[in-house]
Amino acid sequence: xxxxxxxxxIGDARIGVAVSDPTRLIASPVEVIQSVxxxxxxxxxxxxxxxxxxxxxxxxLPLNMDGTEGFQAKKVRGLCQQLEKAGLHVTFMDERLxxxxxxxxxxxxxxxxxxxxxxxxxxxxxxxxxRWLDAQRAGN
Numbered sequence: 001x002x003x004x005x006x007x008x009x010i011g012d013a014r015i016g017v018a019v020s021d022p023t024r025l026i027a028s029p030v031e032v033i034q035s036v037x038x039x040x041x042x043x044x045x046x047x048x049x050x051x052x053x054x055x056x057x058x059x060x061l062p063l064n065m066d067g068t069e070g071f072q073a074k075k076v077r078g079l080c081q082q083l084e085k086a087g088l089h090v091t092f093m094d095e096r097l098x099x100x101x102x103x104x105x106x107x108x109x110x111x112x113x114x115x116x117x118x119x120x121x122x123x124x125x126x127x128x129x130x131r132w133l134d135a136q137r138a139g140n
């Protein structure tokens with residue numbers, strides 16, 4: 001398989017973006033989009049996918065700790081429906097605790113609180129993507 005996948009950590013104010021390498025082994029954080037609405041956000045995400053020559057998108061799905069979908073998951077699914085209408089193929093991945101894992105990694109790396117605030121969303125997207133890539137290789 002030689003197609004990258006773009007991963008999203010979708011929040012109310014920001015969308016973290018990560019991308020895989022073409023062989024889908026490694027996830028790398030790319031950028032943080034300031035969310036301004038489904039239309040502009042969809043255009044920005046579609047442009048990122050075009051830059052990486054892919055239509056494959058992995059979206060983190062914010063499940064409740066008991067595994068059920070709540071209000072935030074419905075909002076994420078709404079944006080992802082717009083992405084699909086724009087011609088992108090969206091897959092979902094449980095994102096529980098991805099932001100905590102990203103924050104912990106940044107703290108361990110000595111990143112300041114101010115610095116963490118700027119990058120945590122894209123690092124969380126990379127965490128979600130790396131989990132998915134690893135699960136795919138393991139056959140799950």
